[in-house]
């Protein structure tokens with residue numbers, strides 16, 4: 652569970668988040684939506700403990716973030732562009748990142764996550780031969796390996812063609828027992844995947860169910 656209370660973040664004298672509250676329960680998939688510059692990355696970086704909290708509290712699975720305690724193991728984070736090793740195979744990339752989590756590489760878990768993103772057949776291919784969609788799914792597999800109960804996904808379908816988007820959406824839809832926050836500009840994928848929308852506008856946050864959000868018409872017609 653993610654619980655953000657009265658969060659205030661600013662850069663110099665520019666306030667980006669003002670008294671922001673957001674709770675995301677287990678099994679909720681919440682889209683983070685806002686115009687460019689609304690503060691989505693600021694919110695994500697605050698959650699990840701990268702950006703020190705100016706005011707307010709963030710609690711991750713009951714653990715309150717402080718300068719000294721970062722919730723590294725609680726949150727699986729998929730950045731918009733995951734830095735993978737282009738001259739290694741998919742499997743060896745998995746093993747490399749698995750070693751960063753623990754010395755003991757869990758081959759059974761690697762098999763499970765590679766199958767869950769539909770890359771098991773391609774595991775022995777060097778990834779400079781992967782499509783953008785395959786690279787993004789491999790990034791997701793690396794993120795899932797850690798088996799964190801919370802996932803933060805930064806525009807997971809950005810730059811993908813319709814087939815690439817469909818494949819990553821299928822992998823995300825299959826996830827169970829997670830708390831998920833994902834930033835997205837695509838209303839069609841929000842409708843398919845999400846239970847809620849956290850809408851950032853003018854420094855303030857409002858949480859809606861997807862149905863409620865659709866009725867507010869906060870996104871332009873072209874986005875739906």
Ligand SMILES: Nc1ncnc2c1ncn2[C@@H]1O[C@H](COP(=O)(O)OP(=O)(O)OP(=O)(O)O)[C@@H](O)[C@H]1O
Pocket residue numbers: 662667685686687688689690691692693694
């Ligand atoms: N390190 C920084 N120093 C100063 N201003 C910053 C810094 N990072 C972000 N900002 C400003 O804070 C505001 C929010 O930025 P942020 O990147 O959080 O928005 P965003 O919603 O993620 O934008 P985008 O959709 O374009 O990625 C913007 O006006 C941005 O210019």
